[in-house]
Structures are given as C-alpha cells and as structure tokens.
Amino acid sequence: xxxxxxxxxxxxxxxxxxxxxxxxxxxxxxxxxxxxxxxxxxxxxxxxxxxxxxxxxxxxxxxxxxxxxxxxxxxxxxxxxxxxxxxxxxxxxxxxxxxxxxxxxxxxxxxxxxxxxxxxxxxxxxxxxxxxxxxxxxxxxxxxxxxxxxxxxxxxxxxxxxxxxxxxxxxxxxxxxxxxxxxxxxxxxxxxxxxxxxxxxxxxxxxxxxxxxxxxxxxxxxxxxxxxxxxxxxxxxxxxxxxxxxxxxxxxxxxxxxxxxxxxxxxxxxxxxxxxxxxxxxxxxxxxxxxxxxxxxxxxxxxxxxxxxxxxxxxxxxxxxxxxxxxxxxxxxxxxxxxxxxxxxxxxxxxxx
Ligand SMILES: [Zn+2]
Numbered sequence: 001x002x003x004x005x006x007x008x009x010x011x012x013x014x015x016x017x018x019x020x021x022x023x024x025x026x027x028x029x030x031x032x033x034x035x036x037x038x039x040x041x042x043x044x045x046x047x048x049x050x051x052x053x054x055x056x057x058x059x060x061x062x063x064x065x066x067x068x069x070x071x072x073x074x075x076x077x078x079x080x081x082x083x084x085x086x087x088x089x090x091x092x093x094x095x096x097x098x099x100x101x102x103x104x105x106x107x108x109x110x111x112x113x114x115x116x117x118x119x120x121x122x123x124x125x126x127x128x129x130x131x132x133x134x135x136x137x138x139x140x141x142x143x144x145x146x147x148x149x150x151x152x153x154x155x156x157x158x159x160x161x162x163x164x165x166x167x168x169x170x171x172x173x174x175x176x177x178x179x180x181x182x183x184x185x186x187x188x189x190x191x192x193x194x195x196x197x198x199x200x201x202x203x204x205x206x207x208x209x210x211x212x213x214x215x216x217x218x219x220x221x222x223x224x225x226x227x228x229x230x231x232x233x234x235x236x237x238x239x240x241x242x243x244x245x246x247x248x249x250x251x252x253x254x255x256x257x258x259x260x261x262x263x264x265x266x267x268x269x270x271x272x273x274x275x276x277x278x279x280x281x282x283x284x285x286x287x288x289x290x291x292x293x294x295x296x297x298x299x300x301x302x303x304x305x306x307x308x309x310x311x312x313x314x315x316x317x318x319x320x321x322x323x324x325x326x327x328x329x330x331x332x333x334x335x336x337x338x339x340x341x342x343x344x345x346x347x348x349x350x351x352x353x
Contacts (some may be wrong), residue, residue, distance in 0.1 A: 001020070001128050002017070003123065005048070008057050016326060022120065024071055026074045027074070027131055031067035031126065031129060032064050035065065035320075036065040036343045037342045038064075038329050038341040042062070042063075045117055046330050054279035062343070065121070065124070065150075071124070077136065087209055088296075090106055090112050092106035092113075093132065144314060152303035155185070155186045156295065157296070159183055168192070169240045171187045171240065172259075175245035179268060183245055184210070187243070189306055189309070195230075197227055209316050226257070238261075241264045241266070242255045242263070245268050249275040253275055264288045265290065268292045318339070319338050321341055
C-alpha cells in the first residue's frame with residue numbers, strides 16, 4: 001500500500017512510500033483510510049521542529065483519520081467489516097490505577113502516545129488501530145466531515161471544559177488557524193459572541209474564511225491599532241474570555257489588556273519558546289490563566305454533535321488532496337495557502353455529502 005512516511009529525523013524528510021498492508025493483531029482493527037487531515041503537529045514533525053524529538057525517525061504520519069473497517073484481529077466483537085470509525089489520536093491504554101484515566105483526562109497521562117507520530121498513522125491506504133481508540137461514526141456524518149472530529153474535539157475540550165463559555169459570553173479568539181477557527185465555531189455553537197483575530201499573514205485565506213463563516217474579524221500587527229482597542233470597540237467592558245490559539249508569545253503576554261476583570265484566558269496553542277508574562281497585570285484583574293491540552297473520548301462525542309448539526313461548514317474550511325499529493329498538502333499548509341488540508345486516502349476522489 002501507499003503511505004506518506006518520514007524516513008529520517010531531519011527537515012522535510014518524508015515521502016510517499018510503498019509498504020506492506022499492516023496485519024491487525026490481538027484487539028486491533030484494520031481500517032481502510034478514507035480521509036486523513038494534516039495537523040499543525042504533523043507540520044512541526046515534518047519540519048523537525050524543536051519539541052518534536054519524540055517523533056519516530058521512520059513513521060507514517062497522520063492522526064486525524066476516518067475510515068472503514070476491513071478486517072478485525074483476534075478478540076474483536078464490537079466491530080465488523082464496513083463499520084465507519086474515527087481514531088482517538090492521543091492514546092493512553094485504560095488503567096484503573098491511573099488517576100487521569102479515572103478523570104476522563106487520559107491525554108494527561110505520562111503513558112500517552114500519538115498514533116501518527118509515535119506509531120504508524122493514517123496517511124496511508126490502511127492503518128491498524130487498537131479497538132480501545134476507535135469510535136463509531138454516526139450514520140448521518142460523512143467520512144470527509146468525520147476526518148475533522150479530532151481537531152474539533154481539541155476545540156471542544158478547550159471551549160467546553162476550559163474556558164467558561166456559555167450563551168452570550170463575549171469571546172476573543174486569537175489566531176485563525178484551524179484550531180482557532182474550530183474554537184470560534186464551538187463557542188458560537190454555545191451561543192457566544194465571537195471576535196476572531198489574525199495578522200496580515202492570515203488575511204488572504206484564514207480571515208477571509210472566518211468572515212465567510214459569519215465572524216467579525218480584527219487584523220493586528222505593526223502600524224495597526226492594538227488588539228485591546230479593537231476589542232473594547234466590540235465589547236466595551238472587555239472580553240469575558242480570550243482563547244489564545246496563535247502560538248504568538250506577544251498574543252498571550254498582552255491578553256490581559258483585552259479581558260475584563262475576573263475573565264478567563266485559555267492557551268490552546270503550543271509556544272516555541274518560553275514567554276515573559278507580566279503576571280501582576282493578570283493578578284490585578286484576577287484573570288484566570290489556563291491551558292487546554294488535546295482531548296478525550298467525550299470531546300470526540302461532542303464534536304460529532306457539532307458536525308451533525310451543521311455547525312462546521314466543510315467546504316469553507318477544507319481543501320482535499322489525493323494521498324499521492326500529500327507533500328503538496330504539507331507545503332501549502334506551511335505557506336498558509338489553505339485553511340485545512342485533508343488527504344483523500346481512498347483513491348476514489350472526494351465523496352462530499
Ligand atoms: Zn491534530
């Protein structure tokens with residue numbers, strides 16, 4: 001089968017390779033992959049960025065996948081051929097002794113691993129997955145749309161569990177990449193008022209897509225008014241919540257200026273270097289500074305609810321590339337030419353419904 005694989009630990013060292021179809025072992029299921037998204041973390045791994053040293057030197061990328069069961073291994077009774085499934089990307093085998101498993105936060109366990117970085121993933125025609133990390137796709141969600149479940153679950157965890165966002169909450173989302181955009185959609189889905197912020201680099205694709213989805217947007221950068229001025233125009237008392245999804249150090253450092261006293265700032269991005277924060281400014285406004293990391297099964301199920309309610313406009317967000325053009329998908333993602341690249345691994349062309 002064809003697989004988009006990293007072949008050594010260096011920058012851009014991945015290519016389409018011919019590898020054997022994996023054989024499902026005890027408790028595993030073989031999926032024929034339909035669609036697999038290219039994630040920011042795939043880009044970091046592909047570019048061999050700092051902080052991604054744990055990625056295997058040789059591995060098939062891809063953790064945002066939806067596919068169809070084609071074979072089951074020994075001991076599988078819950079799955080049969082033809083079933084549609086998505087994979088839980090960040091995987092921790094359940095252990096009742098593990099406090100994070102008991103709290104539905106397995107993504108915080110030290111035993112976690114990411115399929116697609118630490119074992120072979122889904123940018124391939126087939127992938128073997130431990131049944132513990134599979135979730136059935138509801139009948140009314142198409143497979144291309146289902147490939148968004150994983151990134152949407154990350155947004156769901158951030159908005160639903162870590163940001164105190166409900167109906168009428170005034171929210172600023174900083175960074176209109178796919179996670180920021182999905183956070184904005186998850187907040188809107190809860191009835192929040194959302195302002196999306198980007199830089200001039202984001203203008204051509206991301207902020208345009210945001211406006212197409214009905215969001216008010218703000219562009220910040222050199223020579224432009226600071227974000228806080230814009231925010232106060234929209235929300236005169238300041239934002240109730242700010243979600244930092246850009247990964248820009250200054251966006252997090254200045255976030256307190258846009259948030260009202262007793263508000264919440266949640267960082268959902270990864271930062272490439274330590275950040276200097278004037279914590280006293282946060283303290284004087286008693287701003288709750290939080291982080292949100294990855295997601296777990298309940299967030300995937302909430303993501304399904306959003307997908308089936310039409311809360312995510314697939315066509316405005318996604319560009320589909322055939323698996324053979326995976327590298328182009330990575331390059332276009334790196335250059336911000338696309339909001340979100342998704343690989344069609346089915347070899348049949350997109351079946352958008
Ligand atoms: Zn991802």
